Amino acid sequence: MKRNRKSVRAWMCSAIAACAAMFGFAPNAHAQTGGACCITSPNGTFCQIRSQDECTAGGGTWLGAGVPCTSTSCSNTPPQPSGACCLPPGTGTIGGCVIRTEANCLASGGTWLGANSACTSTSCPQPVTGACCIITTSGVFCQIRTEAQCAAGNGTWLGANSACTTTSCPQPVTGACCITTTSGMFCQIRTETQCAAGNGTWLGANSACTTTSCPQPVTGACCITSPNGTFCVLRTQANCVAEMGVWLGAGVACTNTSCQPTGACCLTNSTSPAGSCVIRTQQQCAAQGGAWLGANTTCTSTSCPQPPRGACCVDGFAGTFCTILTPQQCAQSTGGVYLGDNTTCTPNSCPVEPPTGACCIDPGMLTIAPCQQWTRAQCHSFGGVYLGDGSSCDTAVCPPPPVGACCAGPNSPTVAACSIRTRQQCLSSGGSWQGPNTTCTPDTCAPRGACCLPATGAIGASCVIRTRAQCLSAGGQWQGPNTACTNTTCAPRGACCEAVSSSITGLCTIKTQAQCLASGGTWQGPGTPCSPMLCAPRGACCVQLAISPVDPPQFQPFCFFITAAECANRNGHFLGVGVPCTDNTCEPRGACCRRLTDDDGNVTTQCAVVRRSQCLAAGGVFLGVNTVCSPDLVCPEPPTGACCVQTGAQGLVCIITTRQQCHFHGGRFKGPDTDCDGPHPCRRCPCDWNDDGVLDHNDLIAFVNDYLAGVADFNGDGTTDQSDLAEFMSCFQTPPPVCRPGPTPIDPTDPPTVLDPDWETVDPADRTREVPTPERLSKPAEKPLPERTR
Numbered sequence: 001m002k003r004n005r006k007s008v009r010a011w012m013c014s015a016i017a018a019c020a021a022m023f024g025f026a027p028n029a030h031a032q033t034g035g036a037c038c039i040t041s042p043n044g045t046f047c048q049i050r051s052q053d054e055c056t057a058g059g060g061t062w063l064g065a066g067v068p069c070t071s072t073s074c075s076n077t078p079p080q081p082s083g084a085c086c087l088p089p090g091t092g093t094i095g096g097c098v099i100r101t102e103a104n105c106l107a108s109g110g111t112w113l114g115a116n117s118a119c120t121s122t123s124c125p126q127p128v129t130g131a132c133c134i135i136t137t138s139g140v141f142c143q144i145r146t147e148a149q150c151a152a153g154n155g156t157w158l159g160a161n162s163a164c165t166t167t168s169c170p171q172p173v174t175g176a177c178c179i180t181t182t183s184g185m186f187c188q189i190r191t192e193t194q195c196a197a198g199n200g201t202w203l204g205a206n207s208a209c210t211t212t213s214c215p216q217p218v219t220g221a222c223c224i225t226s227p228n229g230t231f232c233v234l235r236t237q238a239n240c241v242a243e244m245g246v247w248l249g250a251g252v253a254c255t256n257t258s259c260q261p262t263g264a265c266c267l268t269n270s271t272s273p274a275g276s277c278v279i280r281t282q283q284q285c286a287a288q289g290g291a292w293l294g295a296n297t298t299c300t301s302t303s304c305p306q307p308p309r310g311a312c313c314v315d316g317f318a319g320t321f322c323t324i325l326t327p328q329q330c331a332q333s334t335g336g337v338y339l340g341d342n343t344t345c346t347p348n349s350c351p352v353e354p355p356t357g358a359c360c361i362d363p364g365m366l367t368i369a370p371c372q373q374w375t376r377a378q379c380h381s382f383g384g385v386y387l388g389d390g391s392s393c394d395t396a397v398c399p400p401p402p403v404g405a406c407c408a409g410p411n412s413p414t415v416a417a418c419s420i421r422t423r424q425q426c427l428s429s430g431g432s433w434q435g436p437n438t439t440c441t442p443d444t445c446a447p448r449g450a451c452c453l454p455a456t457g458a459i460g461a462s463c464v465i466r467t468r469a470q471c472l473s474a475g476g477q478w479q480g481p482n483t484a485c486t487n488t489t490c491a492p493r494g495a496c497c498e499a500v501s502s503s504i505t506g507l508c509t510i511k512t513q514a515q516c517l518a519s520g521g522t523w524q525g526p527g528t529p530c531s532p533m534l535c536a537p538r539g540a541c542c543v544q545l546a547i548s549p550v551d552p553p554q555f556q557p558f559c560f561f562i563t564a565a566e567c568a569n570r571n572g573h574f575l576g577v578g579v580p581c582t583d584n585t586c587e588p589r590g591a592c593c594r595r596l597t598d599d600d601g602n603v604t605t606q607c608a609v610v611r612r613s614q615c616l617a618a619g620g621v622f623l624g625v626n627t628v629c630s631p632d633l634v635c636p637e638p639p640t641g642a643c644c645v646q647t648g649a650q651g652l653v654c655i656i657t658t659r660q661q662c663h664f665h666g667g668r669f670k671g672p673d674t675d676c677d678g679p680h681p682c683r684r685c686p687c688d689w690n691d692d693g694v695l696d697h698n699d700l701i702a703f704v705n706d707y708l709a710g711v712a713d714f715n716g717d718g719t720t721d722q723s724d725l726a727e728f729m730s731c732f733q734t735p736p737p738v739c740r741p742g743p744t745p746i747d748p749t750d751p752p753t754v755l756d757p758d759w760e761t762v763d764p765a766d767r768t769r770e771v772p773t774p775e776r777l778s779k780p781a782e783k784p785l786p787e788r789t790r
Contacts (some may be wrong), residue, residue, distance in 0.1 A: 036063040038074035040101055047073040059103025081115035086124035097124045130162040133169035140169040175207040178214035185214040193545050196558055218525065221248040223259035232258040237525045249492055249526045257283050261295035266304035277303045308341035313350035315377040320354040322346075335376045355389035360398030362424040371398050383423050402436035407445035418445045443467045447481035452490035463490045488512050492526035497535035508535040540579040541567035542586035557586035587611040591627040593635030594620035595660050605635045619659030619669075639672035644682035652691060654681040685739035686714070687731035695732070695739045703728055 037048050037055035047069035048060075055062040059080075063073060085105035087096050097119035098110075105112040113123060132150035134141050142164035143155075150157040158168060177195035179186050187209035188200075195202040203213060221232050222240035232254035233245075240247040248258060265285035267276040277299035278290075285292040293303060312325040315335030322345035330336040339349060359372045359379035371393035372384070379386040387396050406419050406426035418440035419431075426433040434444060451471035453462045463485035464476075471478040479489060496516035498507040508530035509521075516523040524534065541562050544555040559581035560572070567574040575585065592615030596604050607629035615622040621636050643655050643662035654676035655667075662669040668682075675681075683691060689699040689706070706712040707725060714724035731739070 033065040035065045036067040036069045036073050037061065038063065040080045045074045057107055059101055059107050083115050083117040084113040084119045084123050085110040086113065128160045130160050131158040131164045131168050132156065133158065140171055142168045173205045175205050176203040176209045176213050177201065178203065180217070185216055187213045193558065196545075196560060218250045218527075220250045220526075221252040221254045221258045222246065223248065230259045230261070251527075257281060263295050263297040264293040264299045264303045265290040266293065310341045310343040311339040311345045311349050313337040313339065315354045315375055320350045322349040334380060357389050358387040358391040358393045358396035358398075359384040360387065360396070360401075362401040362422050369393070371396055404436045404438040405434040405440045405444050406431040407434065443469055449481045449483040450479040450485045450489045451476040452479065488514055494526045494528040495524040495530045495534055496521040497524065536563040536565070537577040538563050539577045540575040540581045540585050541570065541572040542575065543567070543570045543572035557588075559585045584611055584613055587613060588625040590615075590625045591623040591629045591633065592618070592620040593623065593633070593638075594618050595635070595638060595658070607633055607635065619663075641672045641674040642670040642676050642681060643667040644670065652682045685735070687728055687735060687739060689728075695735055700732060703732075 034049045034051050035055075037050040037058070037060040039046050039048055039055075039058055039060040049069060050058070050060070050062070052062045052065075061074075067073070080101040080103065082099050082101050083105075085098050085100040085108070087098060087108060087110045099119065100108070100110070100112075102112045102115075111124075117123075127146045129144050129146050130150075132143050132145040132153070132155040134143060134150075134153055134155040144164060145153070145155070145157070147157045147160075156169075162168070172191045172193075174189050174191050175195075177188050177190040177198070177200040179188055179195075179198050179200040189209060190198070190200070190202070192202045192205075201214075207213075217236040217238075219234045219236050220240075222235035222243070222245040223230055223232055224240075224243055224245040234254065235243065235245065235247070237247045237250075246259075252258075260281040260283065262279050262281050263285075265278050265280040265288070267278060267288060267290040279299065280288070280290065280292070282292045282295075291304075297303070307326045307328070309324050309326050310330075311322050312330035312333065313320050313322055313336065314330075314333045320335070324345065325333065325336070325338070327338050327341075330338040335354065337350075343349075354375045354377070356373050356375050357379075359374040359382070361368075361370050361372060361379075361382055361384045372379075373393055374382075374384070374386075376386045376389075385399070385401075401422045401424070403420050403422050404426075406421040406429070408417050408419075409430040409432060419426075420440065421429075421431070421433070423433045423436075432445075438444070446467040446469065448465050448467050451464050451466040451474070453464060453471075453474055453476040465485065466474070466476070466478070468478045468481075477490075483489070491512040491514060493510050493512050494516075496509050496511040496519070498509060498516075498519055498521035509516075510530065511519070511521070511523070513523045513526075528534075538561055541560045541564075542557045543560060545558050560567070560570070561581050562570075564574045564577075579585070589609050589611050591607055592610050592612075593605060593607050594615070596606055598604075609628060612622045612625075619638060621638050638658045638660065640656050640658050641662075643657045643665070645653055645655060645662070645665050645667035647653055655662075656676060657665075657667075659669045659672075680686070685695060687699060687703075688695050689703045692698070703712055703714075707720060710720050712720050712724050712728070714728045717723075
């Protein structure tokens with residue numbers, strides 16, 4: 001390269017100085033100067049200013065750079081004869097014939113038939129056409145196309161000169177398809193394949209959409225929290241969970257208080273002891289006369305002010321004893337005497353001997369006198385009537401014992417179901433006394449149990465003890481005789497799918513959500529019934545479906561997540577319980593050979609039956625669909641390609657090796673059958689001149705230094721000249737996506753060498769043992785990057 005070094009450097013400096021911001025000057029090494037161009041058309045010859053390339057491409061005659069157009073510029077240009085020109089398909093006509101000059105015809109890719117030739121019906125041979133069946137989402141349509149056009153549209157060509165008739169392309173069988181969306185379930189007429197592609201449920205061939213074809217999912221109130229607050233919307237349970245909401249149950253309507261936050265509530269009314277703490281909404285707490293402590297507060301031992309406590313003297317059967325109670329608790333105790341707040345019990349707090357008084361006893365109870373001088377506690381323990389401290393049997397007049405309803409017990413069949421008796425008479429007959437002055441009614445002796453009353457206003461569902469008739473008359477749900485009220489008694493129940501093994505769910509029971517979760521099951525929602533197929537185990541099922549109307553039809557496998565029975569009904573292949581459907585679950589499988597290299601460089605071969613895509617992703621050799629592994633199988637050599645490896649001495653070098661060997665060396669495999677040709681085979685970004693993975697001003701400085709040294713052959717033509725400078729600056733100013741400023745991204749065409757997990761879960765019968773081989777990795781010849789002078 002001969003040139004004045006000072007003049008080149010001066011020119012380079014002026015060029016770089018003209019670059020603003022990102023050195024933004026546009027290279028003009030290849031810019032062409034326009035000039036007069038004589039263009040001949042059917043209307044005559046005209047002069048236009050064009051570059052030489054543009055003039056030639058338009059079939060014109062270029063008169064030179066800078067030559068202007070005048071009235072006589074093209075007067076001496078001999079007219080170009082015209083003739084018939086056969087245009088190729090895709091240029092506006094199919095084998096059409098037009099009159100053009102030879103230059104214009106050739107510029108359009110046509111075939112010129114000669115000067116003054118005319119267009120006739122036989123001038124240009126017409127391409128052979130025929131009926132073509134095109135499959136679209138709306139059905140199968142017939143169009144007249146060439147065989148190539150039909151193939152380009154993924155159609156089925158029915159042959160040369162075939163015509164489109166009403167029966168040329170049979171329509172695929174359609175039927176009702178239930179499609180689930182966030183707005184509900186809708187019915188559409190689709191083919192089975194289209195229905196499956198939309199994750200729908202196909203109702204069968206020729207089935208119609210009716211108002212009852214696709215039952216709407218059960219909805220209920222759902223509390224969804226957003227930055228603007230918590231709102232109540234109607235959702236299915238699945239949609240509510242998907243939106244991170246809290247579902248309140250099937251059929252539950254949204255009210256003003258549906259999604260109000262809960263918190264600790266201190267109850268002080270007559271039905272709750274002072275200091276009681278429960279979790280309620282603010283409105284629920286106010287309705288019960290409580291004091292709400294705020295949203296999301298919890299109940300602790302100190303949440304609510306505790307009432308004062310002190311010593312209380314209580315009458316017991318054996319005498320008076322002292323205990324610590326609240327004033328209210330002490331007053332409710334037998335003979336309780338409160339000694340004051342914060343008082344304590346001492347040996348002398350309460351008199352040792354409690355006072356006595358006249359006690360009137362049921363005459364039929366004992367063989368003793370009906371009046372006894374007892375303490376209050378002794379009198380109450382025998383069901384007597386205490387006449388007061390200090391009263392005496394000598395002057396006492398005992399009233400007759402009270403009577404009440406007596407319900408016959410299970411061991412007293414001779415006694416009426418309900419009779420009026422004294423307490424003692426009832427107990428001695430094995431009955432259950434209902435209390436003084438009670439009467440016999442149809443419900444008096446009916447069995448009692450837990451009754452779940454519906455929610456009212458802000459108060460949720462409550463549990464009370466009632467007879468069945470009393471519960472039903474109040475609109476409640478009776479839980480059965482002798483059942484008790486617990487925290488979960490009135491919780492909604494529904495179908496629960498419980499596991500019968502570690503991977504199979506099949507047992508269906510009716511439980512509350514808490515009971516279902518405690519047993520490790522999956523709750524299906526409140527009110528859901530158990531059905532034979534509800535909890536049946538499901539898995540991937542590969543079904544061959546026709547995708548082409550030709551005879552014989554073409555088939556393609558589709559994957560459905562259904563039960564084994566449903567898979568058998570569709571003549572499918574069930575892959576196992578819990579196996580999910582993915583894009584390539586049903587891809588045909590075959591034997592795959594791959595070579596593994598350990599840390600010491602030892603090479604072993606392994607064979608497994610996997611999908612073709614899995615095999616290629618792992619750098620293996622796929623032996624064909626439905627092939628199997630056998631003990632005497634000999635794995636062929638894997639394909640080789642270019643591998644970019646980072647070395648300490650030479651930097652990034654390119655070698656030809658297999659994918660596995662490339663990754664063993666920590667390199668990047670460029671793909672099978674790729675080579676190390678070109679000046680920079682391992683450089684991903686052409687203008688990342690210093691190979692640091694970042695495109696910045698350091699690359700421009702490095703390139704200028706190499707350019708001045710004559711070693712900047714950017715375009716790989718063997719020389720360093722201004723074309724290298726222009727092309728480098730074009731790349732630097734308008735870099736391709738891989739050259740954006742910042743670290744160069746990982747090449748997506750270089751996948752990891754780890755096999756799909758299915759490789760490790762294939763049937764052991766389909767895999768041979770790893771066979772050690774004496775082969776070791778032999779390092780191929782390396783092709784280093786060209787040396788540069790920094």
